Each structure stands twice: as C-alpha cells, then as structure tokens.
Amino acid sequence: MGPSGKRGFGGGSSLFGREGSDEISVDLNLTPLMDVMSNILFFLLAAFGAAVVSYIAVSVPVQSDGPGAEPKLDAVTVNLRVLPGEYRLSASNEKVEAAKLDAHRKALPKVDGAYDDGALSEALYRIKLDFPATDTLVIVPSETTVYEEIIRIMDAARERTVDGKKLRLMPKVVVADLVKAETAP
Template identity: 30%
Template sequence: MYRAPSRRKLKKEIEKPNLIPILDAVFIFIFFLLMSSRFLNINEIQSDVPIVSDRQPPKSDKKPLALTLKIQNTRIQVLTGVPGSVRKNIGKNADGDYDLLSLREYLISLKKNNVDENSIVLEPLVDLSYEDIVKIMDSVRDLKKTDPDIWTKTKDGMDLRVKELFNNIVFGNIQS
C-alpha cells in the first residue's frame, strides 16, 4: 500500500509578524512630529482687484477723488482726478526710505476734504520689496490715535469720528 508523505499532510501554518508594536511606534512617531513642529502664522493683506467694466459709471454731481499713488524709485506721486493730475511729490528721507510721514500728513489733509472717500490705487512703477509695500499700505490705511480727528455726519445727523484713512487699497498694476 502506498502511503503519502507526511509533509503533505502536515500543513504548517506560517506565522504572521505581529504588527501591533510597529503600528504603535508609527503613531507615537507621528504624534511626536506634530507636537514638535512649529506652526506658521500666516497673515493676509486685504486688497482688491481693479474692476473693469464697459458700463458707464453712475452719474453724480460730485467728482470722484480717484486718489492714486505712483511709486517710483525716488519719489511717490500723489495723483487725483480722472485723468490723474499730480497733486504732490513725496521724496525720500535721509535714510533713503520713502517719507511716509509726509505722505500720511498730506493724505490726512485730503481725507478732511473727502471724508466719504475710502479708495486708493497703488501703482508701483518699480520693483519694491514686500516690506516697502506693507509700510506704504500701513501708512495709508488707518488713522492713528495721534492723528488729528476727522468728523463726518451720519444719516441721522449725528457726528461720527472717522477711524479709517483710505482702507480700500487697489493695486493698479503689479510688476513681478
């Protein structure tokens, strides 16, 4: 009589590796990486894009201020009106930076005569560093507590202190 080899009858189970310690180590490693990483604080600078339309603007008796800052290598030109006419040239100070204090003082005087105007167009004609753009934006955006008070009338006839200079910043052109 023929007898089958014993190796065929005895099927030996293959041992599977125990993955639980490996998974524990991976999860602890992921947790350690998350806890030791530095999270970045990302800030956003609010700015609008110019609107291009073929419609006629609404008719108004009051001419728009159309305030524009043309930023050049040696100066900042302040233009108003359509088409823009140069109202003031702001140069650089002794440190070689734009004289943002003079710019701010001039914009405050413009705001006093145009209380309802909130828009300003920045047109950098040169390559500016990010820090320079932010400094210019900060100087034209909000009124500080040390600035002279500007008042306006609400619809109810109440006096209201203006807290913003020209906070609606639009970039007219961007150079890379």
C-alpha cells in the same frame, strides 16, 4: 551544515545574534523616515508662508459703482506711484475741476534714504478733507519696490490720529501695475 554540525552561521550564531543569548542586535535604517519627515516639514512651511500672504486685504479695481453710475463729486480716485526716489500722488475724477485736483498732485521725495510715510499720510488726510467719500488708494509700485514698502504704504493710508481720534483715510487699497506700450523697432 556548518563545521560545528548546526545549521546557520558558524560558531553557534544565527542571523539575529548568538543562539541562547538574550541580547539581540538590530540595525534600523532611518534614512527613508527622515526623507519623508523633511518633505512633510518643507510643505508645511511653504503652506504657512502662503497662508500669511493670503491674509493681506486688498481689493480688485472697479471701473464704476454700477451701470450708468455718475462719478461722485465728493470722491476721487487716488493714485500713488512708488518710484525709486519718491512717491508721486495724484487724484482724478472726471466731474471735478482740474484746478482742485491739481492742488493734491504731489511729489514726496525720500528723506534720509527712506520714503516719507508721514508726509504721505498727511497728503492723504488733506485729500480726505476735500473729498470725504474717498476710500480707495491705488498703488502702482515700480519694479524695485519691495513687499515691506507696500505694507508700510497700506499702514500709512489706513488711518490717522487727529485730535486723539482715529480717522479712517483709505481703508481700501488696490495694488496695480502700469501697462507699458510696446515701441516700434
């Protein structure tokens, strides 16, 4: 018993305020709730970022159209190497003569410090005119190539407006990497 003869804390107050009072003072600890909410927010943002990246349409490279399929004469494999100072464009097909393919081998240097996507689109258009069945572009980025540049290449390769009409150039894009040979010590 306390000095006043009542149970509890001295002065007629109890654990939840003074006895006989209508006012109750309660302190809530919101720290655990805020921790949970911040974790949920983090995972939602991470999932949204992954969902945006997953919607970029790229395809897996294939060796041929099927077992025993002969390479088409009106289609080539178009390769684009993205180097720090330029684009290098080439076309290949075992059944097409080398002189015809070499006409499409180009180096497109940067203009004013930026890649020339207009010249790239024009070069791809010329390849499409010579080889109308071509629909795939293989991009080989360098180690310094940024994500936004790959997206700009995909946009330049997708379609081109010719005489007010949209022409599909290379709607299938494959992002690949070079296999580096190990050097002997």
